[in-house]
Amino acid sequence: MLKNMQEKIGYLRETQLGSFIPVLLALIAIWVYFGIVEPVFLSPRNFYFLFMQSAVVGTLAVGVTLVLLMGDIDLSIATVAGVCAAIVAVLSTNMGVSAPIACLVGLGAGALLGGIMGTVIAYFRVPSFVVTLAGLLGFQGLMMKILGIHGAINVRDPFIRGLTTTTLPDSIGLILAAIGIIIFGLTIWKSRRARNAKNLDNELLYLSIIKFVFFSTLVLTATLILNAYRGVPVTIIILLSITGFLGWLTTSTSYGRAIFAVGGNLESARRVGISIEYMRISAFALVGFMAAVGGIIGASRYASVSFNAFAGGPLLLEAIGAAVIGGTSLFGGRGSVWNAILGALVIGSLGNGLDLAGAQAADKLMFSGAILLIAVTLDALTRGGTSRK
Amino acid sequence: MKKNNINLMKNPSSEQTNPIHFSAQGIVKKFGGIDALNDVSFELRRGEVMGLVGDNGAGKSTLMKAISGAQLCDSGAFFIDGKEVKIDSPHDASSKGIQIVYQDLALCENLDVTANLFLGNEIRYLDNLKIIPRALRPLNHLSMEEQTKEALRKLKVKTITSMRTKIGFLSGGQRQSIAIARAIKSDSTIVLLDEPTAALGVSQTKEVLELVKSLRETNHAVVLISHNLNNIFEVCDRITIMRQGENIGVFDTINTAPDQIVSYITRGK
């Protein structure tokens, strides 16, 4: 009886909705708490800034999830973001290259740096921890070199600035939200029908309904809140689109299967003919690309690129923390890119709320540490749960 | 070499059954000073379960690894339906229809039943659109799940109800079933099982043995390695005995008593 219950809970955690629940509860708890302590926390304006503040961390967290799923880690993401942001800034501000091209070069540089580290990890069998730590140090130096003696470059280009200052008109935001909800509903409905037709087991109808209602409410409320201030930021749309693509890539392609297989059982992946080298190189290149996206968003938001904003600050730990808080396992094989966004919101909300409450930097660090510790412990506990069978 | 002639004479029933599908001749494998396999010959028919017994270190696993291409032998030749074939890698072996289920199974606990069955060999949409890289074509989840269900039904595995259960939640016997199902899903004709019941309890052992029997009905040539002679006698048609890296005899199960086998395993006669 008890064992049965445990199995059911374990099983639930493995489902998409189930893996969302712990981090979502944490997020709601944080919001309720700060909502009571600092009512302004729940204002549309603050929510808008909360989303924007979490965007850079979220982008990096989504990226690093890819290699965490394979049981690897990338400690260089924040620095790679910094290098790419610096490249974009130098190209557009100092050298007068048109901004979109500068951004493309930056994105390419991110993928290249990631790919190089991936190659070393794949072919020389050096643990990713060490290679990316070396990357962290080396790229810090590279970033300083690119930024030059002043250590910071302003970014005034309207295109780059526009990435984080533009918001969608209210109506467009609502239409996009509606389209998203309809697609989500149709997907669930079509899948249920197809499974019924093929006589495959379906999840309980009420679970599907809960899932749909839950998703729609979330999307609609978020849109309405953002509309109440300045509208849905373009940044959020970019981030959600990329995450949507990576979510599809990891769950609905052979590539994604291979990522999970490498993280779950390397030997098994090798025996079925998956090229571990190819997987490592491409995944690290993707992470590098995502770091570059994060770097460009950061440059746009701060209107400048400085060493401290990327390489020197807490960005790296916040990003990895966000992924783990979202429920992605540090041991590899379990997690989702979508959860990384929730994790980023948890970290963002905590920082934002503590700021509003007038907390010191020291308190903020200790709080973040505690939350991360809880998340990692949960991770270790659930891992023991499944492998003990 | 002489021994092989004796073996064939011991098999008067061979005329009535299927012809020999696979044979290995004169396999030699040395590890440093140890003769793990010393001029071993071995043969299999389709629709037959061949037991492979022998004491620890007799060379059973080494022989299976040679046949499945996991470990190259020093000399020897392999024949399928009378034609000589090269087996230099696991890929060679599987392309010739030879599949091995290792004792450690090598399943991904974090993936579900369907994903494990199709790992590295997924069914995809748009598979004729060559411009899209293979790894990026969308998976056909439903087809794979349907085929998984069908594969387990054929193997008479009844205890796994949802194909979306993660392997981590399955019992040892159920995992063994999945590993075997994966081995025979591709167009394999030869299935090598290295101690599939070693870690299992009574009821799960029974489950796996039933599964082995059903492989005979699907006309596979099956090798079953086990230290449990009861299990061997329950499912095998013939038994090959190995001792100190040599094949010392092949026996029809119905004409042989377990005591005889024990005597051959321990004393070589």
Ligand SMILES: Nc1ncnc2c1ncn2[C@@H]1O[C@H](COP(=O)(O)OP(=O)(O)OP(=O)(O)O)[C@@H](O)[C@H]1O
């Ligand atoms: N990789 C290896 N390196 C060195 N010696 C090996 C290696 N693999 C096997 N051997 C040796 O070859 C001999 C045969 O081993 P093998 O594993 O084939 O025996 P087995 O019949 O499968 O025994 P068991 O019933 O214990 O599994 C043993 O003496 C073993 O020590």
Ligand SMILES: [Mg+2]
């Ligand atoms: Mg063995």
